[in-house]
Amino acid sequence: xxxxxxxxxxxxxxxxxxxxxxxxxxxxxxxxxxxxxxxxxxxxxxxxxxxxxxxxxxxxxxxxxxxxxxxxxxxxxxxxxxxxxxxxxxxxxxxxxxxxxxxxxxxxxxxxxxxxxxxxxxxxxxxxxxxxxxxxxxxxxxxxxxxxxxxxxxxxxxxxxxxxxxxxxxxxxxxxxxxxxxxxxxxxxxxxxxxxxxxxxxxxxxxxxxxxxxxxxxxxxxxxxxxxxxxxxxxxxxxxxxxxxxxxxxxxxxxxxxxxxxxxxxxxxxxxxxxxxxxxxxxxxxxxxxxxxxxxxxxxxxxxxxxxxxxxxxxxxxxxxxxxxxxxxxxxxxxxxxxxxxxxxxx
Numbered sequence: 206x207x208x209x210x211x212x213x214x215x216x217x218x219x220x221x222x223x224x225x226x227x228x229x230x231x232x233x234x235x236x237x238x239x240x241x242x243x244x245x246x247x248x249x250x251x252x253x254x255x256x257x258x259x260x261x262x263x264x265x266x267x268x269x270x271x272x273x274x275x276x277x278x279x280x281x282x283x284x285x286x287x288x289x290x291x292x293x294x295x296x297x298x299x300x301x302x303x304x305x306x307x308x309x310x311x312x313x314x315x316x317x318x319x320x321x322x323x324x325x326x327x328x329x330x331x332x333x334x335x336x337x338x339x340x341x342x343x344x345x346x347x348x349x350x351x352x353x354x355x356x357x358x359x360x361x362x363x364x365x366x367x368x369x370x371x372x373x374x375x376x377x378x379x380x381x382x383x384x385x386x387x388x389x390x391x392x393x394x395x396x397x398x399x400x401x402x403x404x405x406x407x408x409x410x411x412x413x414x415x416x417x418x419x420x421x422x423x424x425x426x427x428x429x430x431x432x433x434x435x436x437x438x439x440x441x442x443x444x445x446x447x448x449x450x451x452x453x454x455x456x457x458x459x460x461x462x463x464x465x466x467x468x469x470x471x472x473x474x475x476x477x478x479x480x481x482x483x484x485x486x487x488x489x490x491x492x493x494x495x496x497x498x499x500x501x502x503x504x505x506x507x508x509x510x511x512x513x514x515x516x517x518x519x520x521x522x523x524x525x526x527x528x529x530x531x532x533x534x535x536x537x538x539x540x541x542x543x544x545x546x547x548x549x550x551x552x
Contacts, residue, residue: 253312256269297312330347342416355450363379363380392435456482469486489509
């Protein structure tokens, strides 16, 4: 590269300032680019102090440390299932997926337990979300696995109580043939569980305060809600404005006006980090709403395809996963301004 001599002090100062601004920006390191069309990561969760698990399509499962180093994990058995949710529970890690399957890994013993509930009528259903409650109960939600893959089918939405030992069949506690339950959010302080159920037009919100034995309708949320989460005492949600999830994204807090994000596509999930609720989008962008949540900034299209989920590694650092086995490290430097866009660093 040819370097032009900077002979004027004014231009030298401008060059130094510009370089400082670039170096103090916010960075996304692409650790693995998404080039595997049948191996998307759908979820990532912290399972230890320096250990994260990411799982997804066709049994994809990796252990990842805080530096982004990955180690392949193998689910037991011959059946190929999609990993949809990973939930740590003390010494155990539960892995829920398609085809009515759930796995439990004992981190102390290094052994797996497998449960498949095909004979109990779950063979075509997916455990799309999984929640661990205060009393140790496991609650799963989901519906027809074709809907979970973005295909057309009768939704057959459900919520089921699972035996933590995986010895007994799931107990259905809520169901609706024409709705799909994409997400749940649990507030352990109030022992309250919220459930989202999409009917093709909008999302019905339900809650349970009796340990997921019964659910009561709590109104509606706009569009297709794909993700619920509790944060700082508020129930947050994200998704798409309509069933056409590649167009306009949606995010907000319950009880307040939602924010529409045209062109970003479905906001698959929300990631709170360093005081900002980041939106992870269908179009591969990381989007940052302002504090009032009435406007937003696209921080940069860091992938050419979806970012599905993220987890905080520290107060300013997060791991993101997405389509095609993408793995990213997002870092917010202390000197970075709130309006700075992300620099994308590739290996």
